[in-house]
């Protein structure tokens with residue numbers, strides 16, 4: 259069988275299998291025109307493992323059948339996708355179309371809400387419709403698809419128009435992360451080539467010498483830049499954007515992997531650089547026998563206080579959850595932690611800086627304290643796992659050829675995030691081997707790794723070395 263046939267077979271057999279399982283249960287796999295709901299989320303989450311190799315095979319088939327010229331020319335312009343999506347968020351289109359319903363709305367009426375050029379908005383919508391984000395149901399009339407409805411904020415358009423800066427609050431965070439990628443991150447990406455070719459910045463581990471500084475014309479590192487008064491929109495957006503990463507298939511991260519329920523009652527979980535406490539909130543909602551502390555920069559903790567008061571009233575007042583400003587590069591004052599948690603934080607720092615805060619936690623750890631790093635792991639794209647075979651859980655099953663070995667990683671956003679990290683702060687996603695070296699340098703060792711299908715993050719469970 260040729261590789262083209264093999265890929266086509268993975269797609270057709272996989273799709274038939276999903277459809278047969280859906281039919282046996284009397285449900286239908288949602289087509290693109292079915293807008294997002296808890297029902298579509300449930301079905302898609304349930305079948306995500308089965309859908310993953312099919313999606314990977316479809317990408318590989320496109321690459322196999324494409325002539326290099328149109329493939330590369332198209333790829334060279336993909337940067338307009340994030341820009342288009344950020345514009346869609348800024349013009350509130352998903353929620354305007356949600357209110358319009360299945361008949362859709364003429365672009366003149368969509369554009370009137372934010373008083374933008376209707377013809378230009380229509381071109382952006384049509385461009386996105388080529389990839390099934392929106393559908394053009396009649397000339398210049400657009401409606402939501404399941405993909406575009408994933409950006410809805412769940413508020414009335416009236417409410418969004420009256421208070422646009424608050425529009426991402428309490429949403430799934432998808433629109434916020436899309437906006438972040440299309441605005442702040444794209445300005446950064448535009449300066450990556452100059453930054454990497456520069457003999458100083460191209461080798462730098464400093465968060466002040468990344469493409470971010472060139473793109474945003476600032477000497478400040480990303481997190482300090484966010485807190486400048488003129489960047490209030492970005493500061494509002496950022497913690498909401500982080501929530502999107504929790505929302506997707508969130509139960510798995512909380513209920514699977516590390517055995518939270520086996521920790522003794524009253525054990526203290528310290529979520530270092532925990533943002534507004536998105537992960538802690540998910541844990542606290544499920545594992546009520548534990549105590550929690552969220553630490554972050556003072557401005558973020560202020561936002562966290564409002565977030566917890568709105569979403570889990572009473573938790574802070576009763577002392578079940580503490581929200582505390584703390585610079586993670588300072589000595590860690592909590593000495594009785596059962597678990598130090600670091601989610602999506604290690605990847606924000608180069609080894610030079612990550613070693614410093616990991617050392618701070620190691621100095622404060624008891625012999626029984628665990629460190630749980632929840633972050634992406636960069637898989638090598640070859641099939642040689644010999645360097646990680648002795649770490650429990652580190653290697654994961656490889657897909658059969660002709661697929662690339664790890665379909666979940668290749669279709670997920672991990673490798674994109676790795677480049678994003680490089681551009682924003684000269685930092686990175688890490689391979690298992692890179693984690694071993696980094697953690698070893700700070701007095702920790704990996705006990706085991708709990709693998710989740712990407713784009714869910716992995717749990718790297720560490721103990722004092």
Ligand SMILES: C[S@@+](CC[C@H](N)C(=O)[O-])C[C@H]1O[C@@H](n2cnc3c(N)ncnc32)[C@H](O)[C@@H]1O
Nearest residue numbers: 481500531532533536554555584585586601602
């Ligand atoms: C990518 S976010 C992750 C937030 C959170 N862990 C989550 O998963 O939602 C990284 C966090 O690191 C925080 N941070 C950056 N520098 C810090 C520092 N020196 N001390 C404490 N937190 C810091 C940021 O404010 C931000 O909330």
